[in-house]
Amino acid sequence: MRLLSFICAACFIVEEVHAWGFKNGVLHNSIWLEQAAGVYHRESRKGRYQLTYKEAKAVCKYEGGRLATYKELEAARQIGFHVCSAGWFDKGRVGYPIVKAGPNCGFGKVGVIDYGYRLNKSERWDVYCYNPTVKECGGVLTDQQKIISSPGYPDEYEDEQICYWHIRVRYGQKVRVHFLDFDVEDDTDCLADYLEIYDSYDDLFGLAGRFCGDNLPEDFISTGNVITLKFLSDSSVTAPGFQLEYTALNSTLLSQDTKILLP
Numbered sequence: 387m388r389l390l391s392f393i394c395a396a397c398f399i400v401e402e403v404h405a406w407g408f409k410n411g412v413l414h415n416s417i418w419l420e421q422a423a424g425v426y427h428r429e430s431r432k433g434r435y436q437l438t439y440k441e442a443k444a445v446c447k448y449e450g451g452r453l454a455t456y457k458e459l460e461a462a463r464q465i466g467f468h469v470c471s472a473g474w475f476d477k478g479r480v481g482y483p484i485v486k487a488g489p490n491c492g493f494g495k496v497g498v499i500d501y502g503y504r505l506n507k508s509e510r511w512d513v514y515c516y517n518p519t520v521k522e523c524g525g526v527l528t529d530q531q532k533i534i535s536s537p538g539y540p541d542e543y544e545d546e547q548i549c550y551w552h553i554r555v556r557y558g559q560k561v562r563v564h565f566l567d568f569d570v571e572d573d574t575d576c577l578a579d580y581l582e583i584y585d586s587y588d589d590l591f592g593l594a595g596r597f598c599g600d601n602l603p604e605d606f607i608s609t610g611n612v613i614t615l616k617f618l619s620d621s622s623v624t625a626p627g628f629q630l631e632y633t634a635l636n637s638t639l640l641s642q643d644t645k646i647l648l649p
């Protein structure tokens with residue numbers, strides 16, 4: 387079962403890479419442009435489509451930003467910002483930016499898919515925030531090697547944090563994650579605070595592990611050239627957090643392992 391989901395995660399990545407492809411050395415895929423022009427997408431800690439208008443505003447404000455305006459969303463879209471999730475933006479509007487037409491997203495249209503001004507502000511959607519300053523928490527990383535820490539490390543992280551790190555190394559490479567330090571609020575099923583690793587370009591597919599407590603997790607090696615790390619903290623009890631190092635690996639070195647995995 388685990389093996390199966392592992393393989394399918396790989397299929398998915400390959401499919402996506404083909405669907406989007408490279409242009410000027412950049413993989414044209416929404417997630418890598420997540421912070422395009424200061425605009426980024428957020429969902430609730432509870433999952434997709436859980437934020438009222440008021441909560442959506444609070445999410446952006448918490449991270450030092452505010453709701454994106456239509457103009458900002460469109461400006462980001464024009465440089466490749468593409469997200470297939472409807473979210474609140476300024477003045478109680480809901481919509482999402484589509485760059486590439488597809489049957490399952492945006493009704494085959496391109497542009498900001500605009501659901502208009504919502505009369506009912508208790509409806510639940512995701513959110514599009516605007517914050518042009520670099521965020522300490524999360525980001526899109528393309529370096530060959532880098533050390534990543536929880537916000538504030540080695541001081542304790544704060545409550546109510548959600549950070550996504552999308553790591554993309556060169557096509558054909560893999561990503562190795564090696565933990566240097568780990569101390570996250572302990573909880574039986576890691577439901578309170580946790581770090582998750584996804585063998586995927588987002589956190590919808592390819593969950594490879596969820597970690598909490600103070601045992602150092604084992605090294606992780608991706609199947610493709612992209613991974614996502616998601617760190618979440620709840621509303622009470624913090625800890626010093628984690629520090630890890632990721633490194634790009636040339637997958638030729640690993641082709642033996644890959645063969646074993648493939649049917």
Ligand SMILES: *[C@@H]1O[C@H](CO)[C@@H](O)[C@H](O)[C@H]1NC(C)=O
Pocket residue numbers: 506507508509510
């Ligand atoms: C507003 O939306 C919420 C959530 O979808 C729903 O529960 C509520 O009944 C709606 N209120 C009105 C007046 O339509």
Ligand SMILES: *[C@@H]1O[C@H](CO)[C@@H](O)[C@H](O)[C@H]1NC(C)=O
Pocket residue numbers: 635636
């Ligand atoms: C990986 O391959 C690149 C290009 O072929 C090469 O420059 C680099 O030194 C290799 N890295 C390792 C760790 O083998």
Ligand SMILES: [Ca+2]
Pocket residue numbers: 571578579619620621622623624
């Ligand atoms: Ca906590």
